[in-house]
Amino acid sequence: xxxxxxxxxxxxxxxxxxxxxxxxxxxxxxxxxxxxxxxxxxxxxxxxxxxxxxxxxxxxxxxxxxxxxxxxxxxxxxxxxxxxxxxxxxxxxxxxxxxxxxxxxxxxxxxxxxxxxxxxxxxxxxxxxxxxxxxxxxxxxxxxxxxxxxxxxxxxxxxxxxxxxxxxxxxxxxxxxxxxxxxxxxxxxxxxxxxxxxxxxxxxxxxxxxxxxxxxxxxxxxxxxxxxxxxxxxxxxxxxxxxxxxxxxxxxxxxxxxxxxxxxxxxxxxxxxxxxxx
Amino acid sequence: xxxxxxxxxxxxxxxxxxxxxxxxxxxxxxxxxxxxxxxxxxxxxxxxxxxxxxxxxxxxxxxxxxxxxxxxxxxxxxxxxxxxxxxxxxxxxxxxxxxxxxxxxxxxxxxxxxxxxxxxxxxxxxxxxxxxxxxxxxxxxxxxxxxxxxxxxxxxxxxxxxxxxxxxxxxxxxxxxxxxxxxxxxxxxxxxxxxxxxxxxxxxxxxxxxxxxxxxxxxxxxxxxxxxx
Numbered sequence: 001x002x003x004x005x006x007x008x009x010x011x012x013x014x015x016x017x018x019x020x021x022x023x024x025x026x027x028x029x030x031x032x033x034x035x036x037x038x039x040x041x042x043x044x045x046x047x048x049x050x051x052x053x054x055x056x057x058x059x060x061x062x063x064x065x066x067x068x069x070x071x072x073x074x075x076x077x078x079x080x081x082x083x084x085x086x087x088x089x090x091x092x093x094x095x096x097x098x099x100x101x102x103x104x105x106x107x108x109x110x111x112x113x114x115x116x117x118x119x120x121x122x123x124x125x126x127x128x129x130x131x132x133x134x135x136x137x138x139x140x141x142x143x144x145x146x147x148x149x150x151x152x153x154x155x156x157x158x159x160x161x162x163x164x165x166x167x168x169x170x171x172x173x174x175x176x177x178x179x180x181x182x183x184x185x186x187x188x189x190x191x192x193x194x195x196x197x198x199x200x201x202x203x204x205x206x207x208x209x210x211x212x213x214x215x216x217x218x219x220x221x222x223x224x225x226x227x228x229x230x231x232x233x234x235x236x237x238x239x240x241x242x243x244x245x246x247x248x249x250x251x252x253x254x255x256x257x258x259x260x261x262x263x264x265x266x267x268x269x270x271x272x273x274x275x276x277x278x
Numbered sequence: 279x280x281x282x283x284x285x286x287x288x289x290x291x292x293x294x295x296x297x298x299x300x301x302x303x304x305x306x307x308x309x310x311x312x313x314x315x316x317x318x319x320x321x322x323x324x325x326x327x328x329x330x331x332x333x334x335x336x337x338x339x340x341x342x343x344x345x346x347x348x349x350x351x352x353x354x355x356x357x358x359x360x361x362x363x364x365x366x367x368x369x370x371x372x373x374x375x376x377x378x379x380x381x382x383x384x385x386x387x388x389x390x391x392x393x394x395x396x397x398x399x400x401x402x403x404x405x406x407x408x409x410x411x412x413x414x415x416x417x418x419x420x421x422x423x424x425x426x427x428x429x430x431x432x433x434x435x436x437x438x439x440x441x442x443x444x445x446x447x448x449x450x451x452x453x454x455x456x457x458x459x460x461x462x463x464x465x466x467x468x469x470x471x472x473x474x475x476x477x478x479x480x481x482x483x484x485x486x487x488x489x490x491x492x493x494x495x496x497x498x499x500x501x502x503x504x505x506x507x
Contacts, residue, residue, distance in 0.1 A: 013333055024375075047381070054288050054382050057455055091282045091377070102458035110452050131453040136284065139456070143283030148377045156375050171306060171321075172367070178322030179329065179367050180375070186330040214334050215486030218348075221330065222355065222487070223495050225323045232319040 027152045032076030034153040041257040043162045045264040046150040052271040053143050059135050061271065066142045069149055076153050087148050092141035099133040108132055156180060158251075178232075186221060193217055279347060279429075279436055279476075280372065281387055283380030287447040287456045290439055295385030301393055302366065308359040321360060325367035328352050332368070334483075345476070346483040347432075349391050350399030350425045354488065355502050358400040365392035386439055390432045399428030399484075412499040413492045422485030429480040430472050437461070437468035 028035060034042060053065055073083045101107050103125050110128030117123075151159060160176045197213060309321065331348030352361035366388050372378040379387050406420035441461030444454045457464070491499055 050283060050381055051288075054283070054291065057449060087377075095282070095284070099458065102454070107463065108452075108454070108458065128452040129458075131449075131451075132455075132458040135453065135455060136458055140282060140284035143380060143382070144377055147283065147373070147381055151375050151377065159374060169306060171310070172363075175322045175325060175363070175367050176371060178319060179325035180371060182323055182326030183329050183371070186326055187333070190330060190334075211482050211486065215483060216490055218331060218334060218351075218483065219487045219490035219494065222327060222491070223498065225327050226320075226498055229320045229323055232323070236319065 024152045025155065027076075027078055028155045030077045032078070032153065034072060034076040034149070036256070037260060038251055038253045038257040039154050039158040039162050040165050040251055041253060041261050042154060043150065043159065044165070045261060046146055048264050048268040049146045050143055052268050053139060053146065056271055057135075059131075059138055061274075062135070062138045062142050066138065066145060069142065069145045073145075073149055076149070078149070078152060083145075083148070083152075086152070087141065087145045091144050092137065095140040096137050099136050102133045102136070103129040105129065161251075182225075186225075189221060189224065190217065193220075279387075279391060279433060280369075280379035281383040281390075281436060281439070283382050285380070285443070285457045286383055286386055286439055287443055288382075289446055290443070291382045291385060293385075294389045294439075298385045298388050298393070301362065302388075305359045305362045305366075309363055312357075312359075320356075321363060322367070324352060324356050324360065324364040325371070328361075328364050329368040329371060331483075332372075346425075346480045347391055347395060347429060348480075348483065349395040349432075350403065350421070350428050350480065351484045351487055353396045353400035354403055354421060354424075354484070355498075357502070358397050361396045361400070362392045365396060386436075390436050390439075394435050395428045395432035398431050399424040402427055412503060413496050417499075418485050418489045418492070421488040422481040425484030426477045426481035430469065430477050433468045433472035433476070434465065437464040440464040440468070 049065065049069075053062065056062060056065075070080065070083075073080060105112070105124040105126050108126055108129035110126035112124050113127050113130065114125040115122060116125070154162075157177065157180070160173065160180060163173050163176065164170070194217075328348055331351065332345055334346065347365075349361065349365050352364050355361075356364060369379060369387050369392060370384060373381050373384050373387070403417075403420045403424035406423060407414075407417045410416045438461065440457045440459065441464035443457040444460045447455040449455060459467070488499070
């Protein structure tokens with residue numbers, strides 16, 4: 001018998017997921033700068049930011065973009081501590097960890113800038129290695145920060161509806177919207193099931209029994225999902241569904257949105273053209 | 279397996295979006311034709327199911343846990359084209375709303391998990407299970423093998439994408455602009471962890487779920503077979 005905490009982890013995973021969504025919705029309803037923009041314009045300009053981050057070869061531009069992201073977060077009344085924690089954990093920290101070997105000449109040969117002796121072994125840090133690793137980590141954290149800033153300043157339903165401006169077929173947009181709702185329902189089912197299991201068996205469980213519990217949970221979730229389909233379809237019919245999804249369009253573009261779109265487009269063009277020159 | 283933004287260069291991201299566009303278009307055409315109108319909500323429910331599977335912590339020896347992708351399971355239960363859409367939707371929700379997996383890498387992530395893993399897994403399952411009954415043990419073994427092989431091939435595909443970055447994007451002074459490791463590092467690193475840990479997690483979850491469904495509700499498996507065919 002080995003102490004196994006997968007039940008605890010699954011419960012805390014589901015709870016933190018639900019909490020995070022509540023926080024995101026709380027920030028999205030604040031009266032900040034990004035929250036006041038039209039979701040379509042905001043998404044378009046954030047995609048430009050993310051594309052600029054992808055295309056640029058300069059760490060200075062990446063750092064400027066990261067600083068701009070933090071300023072935008074401040075103007076949007078996002079708690080910076082929450083934002084840094086949310087953006088650095090987990091992907092950028094993981095990227096930082098995997099970028100460390102790239103510093104050394106074994107992986108990135110080049111001009112030596114520092115030699116470290118560890119128990120007789122010589123480790124050489126190269127200029128190219130340092131540059132590759134820092135560019136990689138800065139690019140990752142800047143991209144993640146913009147993506148997180150977009151989703152904490154926009155209501156999730158609006159963000160999904162925005163996909164229509166990219167000509168995403170309505171069946172996909174409707175599926176995304178419905179899927180989003182079911183995730184919460186399923187997570188609640190999973191959380192309640194695990195709580196019930198925990199209250200009956202505690203936390204000491206052999207891993208094989210644990211795997212059986214997970215498999216049973218997944219199959220039971222599929223069974224519920226399968227039979228839920230019929231009830232959902234009947235509910236859709238009773239609300240007037242006739243085979244083609246109809247989506248509401250209540251977005252309004254103001255002059256402030258056009259000004260924001262114009263300035264970010266200009267910035268994006270400069271970065272793309274500048275990238276070819278620098 | 280979820281590739282974040284910043285790991286792949288613009289050329290790789292662009293090409294994989296271009297590769298996925300006709301696959302998504304064809305998948306929606308096939309699904310629209312085969313899915314009965316009563317089953318329209320099924321796609322959304324299946325997408326949410328794919329999303330939630332990725333959140334299950336599966337216990338592994340040593341007291342730690344791993345995650346399954348569940349793409350092969352979705353392919354067995356829904357058919358490969360519907361599973362392709364369901365896994366795509368789950369990946370888009372993860373990238374757009376929860377910052378898990380990059381927005382610029384959606385094409386690449388969908389290629390690996392919603393296309394390679396789904397189709398490889400589905401056809402391995404079909405070949406091994408043959409015309410056996412839906413409640414046969416052969417199907418359980420087929421599901422396990424399909425899960426293990428498919429996730430490893432998807433991981434190999436992701437490793438190749440990582441590994442070609444230093445070849446495609448390198449500054450004049452020699453530094454890498456995106457993922458800094460070549461194929462000689464990326465492939466062993468990705469395949470090592472998937473062959474030793476995540477492949478087994480995927481195999482165990484896929485096989486055991488099929489086994490449980492055979493025992494509890496074989497009707498679901500029979501209906502899935504009919505719809506797919």
